[in-house]
Amino acid sequence: MKAKIPPPIIALVMIAIIYLSSFITEPITFGYQTFISILIVVIGLSCAIPSFRLFAKHKTTISPFTPSETTALVTDGMYRYSRNPMYLGLVLLTIAATIFFGTWMGVIVVVAFVFLLNFLQIIPEEEALHNIFGEEYVEYQRKVRRWI
Numbered sequence: 001m002k003a004k005i006p007p008p009i010i011a012l013v014m015i016a017i018i019y020l021s022s023f024i025t026e027p028i029t030f031g032y033q034t035f036i037s038i039l040i041v042v043i044g045l046s047c048a049i050p051s052f053r054l055f056a057k058h059k060t061t062i063s064p065f066t067p068s069e070t071t072a073l074v075t076d077g078m079y080r081y082s083r084n085p086m087y088l089g090l091v092l093l094t095i096a097a098t099i100f101f102g103t104w105m106g107v108i109v110v111v112a113f114v115f116l117l118n119f120l121q122i123i124p125e126e127e128a129l130h131n132i133f134g135e136e137y138v139e140y141q142r143k144v145r146r147w148i
Contacts, residue, residue: 007064007121011090014113015097018106027102037100040092048089051078064121067128075140083126083144087117091147122146 051074055062058072078085094113098106129137 004065007087007090007117010116011093011113014094014109018094018097018103018109019101021105021109022101022103025103025105028104029102033099033102037096040096040099044089044092044096046089047078047082047085047092051085051089054079064125067125068132070129070132073129073133073136073140075144080144082148083141083146084117084122087122088147091117118146 052062054074054077058074060072060074061067061069063069082088091110091114094106094110098110126137126141133140
């Protein structure tokens, strides 16, 4: 694996950058800004938390550093709609922070976060899963999109 920092820690760093960027530029404000942010946080957590539980249910590794230790291909729950609902949840949290803090620079941070997740985490994980599950994983990739 290329990544050395857990994706949730990277998400927290990105959220901190989003927060700090709100001091650099004039914040954008609009009605229901806090409500929309909270709604997106709830949706993000609703993607991530049940996905963690599914990994426990299937008794497979949740570690982003050891996809080669995966013992089961999880395709139920949120995994019917996204191959990466945990990462999707983290991205939604960064989007919620961007809206909450009202900073346009947050959009750049979110895009950078998605880029980092794709190239440092998801692509190496997909290669490992392909090596473990072969055609079963290829078929899953055909049916389910990487993000949503």
